[in-house]
Amino acid sequence: MKELIETVRRDLSMSEKRRRHTEGVVETAKLLAERHFPAEIAPEEAELAALLHDYTKEYPVEKQLEICRQYGMEVPAEELETPKLLHARSASLLAEHLYGAPEKICSAVRWHTTGRPAMRPLELVIYFADYIEPGRTDPACTRLREYYERQYQSRRDKTRALYLALVRSFDTTVRFLLAERKPIDSCTVEARNDYLRLVKTTNPHTGKDG
Ligand SMILES: [Fe+2]
Ligand SMILES: [Fe+2]
Numbered sequence: 001m002k003e004l005i006e007t008v009r010r011d012l013s014m015s016e017k018r019r020r021h022t023e024g025v026v027e028t029a030k031l032l033a034e035r036h037f038p039a040e041i042a043p044e045e046a047e048l049a050a051l052l053h054d055y056t057k058e059y060p061v062e063k064q065l066e067i068c069r070q071y072g073m074e075v076p077a078e079e080l081e082t083p084k085l086l087h088a089r090s091a092s093l094l095a096e097h098l099y100g101a102p103e104k105i106c107s108a109v110r111w112h113t114t115g116r117p118a119m120r121p122l123e124l125v126i127y128f129a130d131y132i133e134p135g136r137t138d139p140a141c142t143r144l145r146e147y148y149e150r151q152y153q154s155r156r157d158k159t160r161a162l163y164l165a166l167v168r169s170f171d172t173t174v175r176f177l178l179a180e181r182k183p184i185d186s187c188t189v190e191a192r193n194d195y196l197r198l199v200k201t202t203n204p205h206t207g208k209d210g
Pocket of ligand 1: 087
């Protein structure tokens with residue numbers, strides 16, 4: 001996998017800004033993997049998925065649609081109205097067909113923009129690292145990054161800390177899309193409800209939330 005990582009890093013063709021963002025996601029994904037899923041995610045897997053996640057983000061929409069057509073992935077009509085989401089599809093297809101990346105890497109790239117319910121560990125890590133990497137300086141991301149860190153440092157149950165921050169990330173996205181009068185992907189809504197259900201389970205020992 002080390003060779004593949006080097007190849008992808010060499011091939012990355014993107015603006016300096018996106019490259020910095022990508023390296024931020026690499027570092028954050030490795031940290032999240034080490035903290036929360038040391039048995040499930042190897043550092044190289046976090047690195048490769050992070051390097052690939054925005055691989056096609058700066059491609060023109062037409063080129064992304066062409067990649068989807070080439071590899072037989074159907075794009076739902078409503079997604080054509082949200083071309084921002086397309087890069088998750090096209091990048092996952094290139095991860096699979098151009099680089100022969102393992103399936104778990106491709107699925108992490110595929111779901112990084114919307115999230116989805118019951119995410120697999122690497123899917124969750126890439127989705128969340130994309131949100132909180134240190135290069136994201138808009139107030140919503142900064143607040144979320146600080147919130148996650150507070151939860152992580154103060155709670156004994158680290159999974160719960162992560163899920164609380166995840167719910168907040170989905171809430172932030174939904175709120176933003178409502179304010180902008182933009183469509184909300186149903187996967188994001190389902191993911192939010194799923195993780196909300198998980199954090200709402202009260203602690204049986206104290207009867208209290210948390
Ligand atoms: Fe992205
Ligand atoms: Fe990204």
